[in-house]
Amino acid sequence: MLTKEYIKDLKTNGNGAIGKLVEQHKTNSGSLVFILESLGQLPKNFDSSFLPDLTTHKSSDVRLLAVKNIGKLADEQNIQLLSYISKHDNDTTVRREAISSIGRMRKEIVKPYLVDALQDEDPKVVCQAIRGLLVFKGNGVDEELKKLINHENEMVRTVIYKEFFATQKTHKNQPHTESYDYLKNVVVNADTIETMKLLEDESIHLTFTSPPYYNARDYSIYPSYKAYLEFLADVFKEVHRITKEGRFLIVNTSPIIIPRISRSHSSKRYPIPFDIHPYLMEMGWEFIDDIVWLKPEASVKNRIGGFMQHRKPLGYKPNSVTEYLMVYRKSTEKLLDWNIREYDYKTVQESKVADGYETSNVWKIDPCFDKVHSAVFPVELCKRVIQYYSFKNDLVFDPFGGSGTMGKTAKSLGRNFFLTEKDETYFEYMKSKKSKEIFDSRETKFLSLNEFKQTIK
Numbered sequence: 001m002l003t004k005e006y007i008k009d010l011k012t013n014g015n016g017a018i019g020k021l022v023e024q025h026k027t028n029s030g031s032l033v034f035i036l037e038s039l040g041q042l043p044k045n046f047d048s049s050f051l052p053d054l055t056t057h058k059s060s061d062v063r064l065l066a067v068k069n070i071g072k073l074a075d076e077q078n079i080q081l082l083s084y085i086s087k088h089d090n091d092t093t094v095r096r097e098a099i100s101s102i103g104r105m106r107k108e109i110v111k112p113y114l115v116d117a118l119q120d121e122d123p124k125v126v127c128q129a130i131r132g133l134l135v136f137k138g139n140g141v142d143e144e145l146k147k148l149i150n151h152e153n154e155m156v157r158t159v160i161y162k163e164f165f166a167t168q169k170t171h172k173n174q175p176h177t178e179s180y181d182y183l184k185n186v187v188v189n190a191d192t193i194e195t196m197k198l199l200e201d202e203s204i205h206l207t208f209t210s211p212p213y214y215n216a217r218d219y220s221i222y223p224s225y226k227a228y229l230e231f232l233a234d235v236f237k238e239v240h241r242i243t244k245e246g247r248f249l250i251v252n253t254s255p256i257i258i259p260r261i262s263r264s265h266s267s268k269r270y271p272i273p274f275d276i277h278p279y280l281m282e283m284g285w286e287f288i289d290d291i292v293w294l295k296p297e298a299s300v301k302n303r304i305g306g307f308m309q310h311r312k313p314l315g316y317k318p319n320s321v322t323e324y325l326m327v328y329r330k331s332t333e334k335l336l337d338w339n340i341r342e343y344d345y346k347t348v349q350e351s352k353v354a355d356g357y358e359t360s361n362v363w364k365i366d367p368c369f370d371k372v373h374s375a376v377f378p379v380e381l382c383k384r385v386i387q388y389y390s391f392k393n394d395l396v397f398d399p400f401g402g403s404g405t406m407g408k409t410a411k412s413l414g415r416n417f418f419l420t421e422k423d424e425t426y427f428e429y430m431k432s433k434k435s436k437e438i439f440d441s442r443e444t445k446f447l448s449l450n451e452f453k454q455t456i457k
């Protein structure tokens with residue numbers, strides 16, 4: 001019987017024993033895969049003469065493992081074969097592995113083969129070749145690699161940009177973890193764009209917001225849907241500017257429906273999250289996740305009633321029990337690890353998310369109803385976003401503050417907040433909550449735009 005131990009014994013005994021075993025099982029792909037997978041590290045005197053034949057086996061799994069094992073030999077004599085496979089195998093995983101195997105040799109001789117592979121039509125093969133060539137960065141390969149800055153594939157362009165064109169940002173203003181005191185725990189009663197214009201670049205760590213819905217409520221009347229989207233784009237462009245490198249924006253929206261004007265017209269549905277998405281990508285936000293906020297069916301408007309009566313196809317209108325939390329990161333060539341490393345050990349420890357966190361992208365949370373504001377965040381929603389996407393003492397921002405749920409929750413979680421809210425009624429409502437200790441009256445400042453301007457040094 002084939003066992004790992006048996007294969008290991010044969011491998012170390014030498015004498016071409018593995019080759020003979022492979023010959024016995026050549027018609028059984030499963031056994032071949034098992035043998036090839038069990039080989040592990042290959043001894044110096046390993047007789048690998050059976051491997052090239054397997055690179056033409058009908059099973060792509062066998063071919064892949066044959067190429068992998070050839071790669072382990074790191075033998076220059078195999079370059080031609082690997083290069084041939086990288087061009088002609090009909091399985092792209094095998095072709096990529098062949099380039100990876102060439103790259104792992106890390107010798108001058110591999111350069112032309114890897115440069116050749118930069119022309120491959122599979123971007124993953126190109127990325128593999130780039131990886132192999134980067135070993136020689138600064139040593140005769142830079143010009144070839146830099147040419148790829150205009151490559152058709154975005155992953156290729158990103159890697160090349162990061163390696164050769166990204167300039168180190170100098171944070172002349174502030175360390176990554178800090179924020180200005182004049183922004184901490186402040187609510188400004190003004191238009192959010194006008195207010196943001198007063199802020200320095202890279203001032204905030206996280207934005208979580210629910211924008212006004214298109215013409216759904218009194219505070220959100222726009223001349224056209226296009227004008228609405230452009231307004232949101234202007235807001236998120238400013239948010240992008242004031243967001244620190246590599247930090248997050250989470251936008252809560254959902255498609256909305258504008259009721260019909262009479263029985264002879266139909267209502268119109270606007271897919272806001274999908275329509276705003278291209279604007280966000282364009283301005284330099286990287287898409288990270290789509291989280292679905294799932295509400296109990298009893299809590300949402302009943303749309304299915306008519307269908308329940310008539311049951312006619314085309315007239316199906318399901319109850320909308322979801323909203324989106326679209327998660328974006330300010331594009332950077334830096335990895336998340338870089339962001340995390342900016343914080344001291346104590347802050348990272350204290351910010352760790354406790355047990356009971358949500359493991360899926362469907363968050364079941366009851367909506368919240370408020371007697372003054374008609375569209376407030378549930379505290380639980382804010383809690384999750386703040387805990388999963390910010391560190392203690394960070395500055396979190398909501399450009400559309402509303403009743404201030406984000407600020408209040410941020411504060412309770414040891415973060416600082418900055419809110420803007422245009423509507424005086426809601427601003428006053430937030431202020432009135434001071435007495436109920438929702439905002440700590442000692443620290444929260446409620447300011448007009450002019451008062452805010454005075455505080456900026």
Ligand SMILES: C[S@@+](CC[C@H](N)C(=O)[O-])C[C@H]1O[C@@H](n2cnc3c(N)ncnc32)[C@H](O)[C@@H]1O
Pocket residue numbers: 190191192193209210211212213219220373375376377378399400401402403404405406420421422423426
């Ligand atoms: C959907 S509500 C946000 C509710 C908030 N998430 C909460 O928990 O209470 C949107 C808010 O944005 C405000 N708003 C609309 N346009 C604004 C603007 N240009 N600048 C600042 N606030 C604005 C509205 O007055 C409204 O209170």
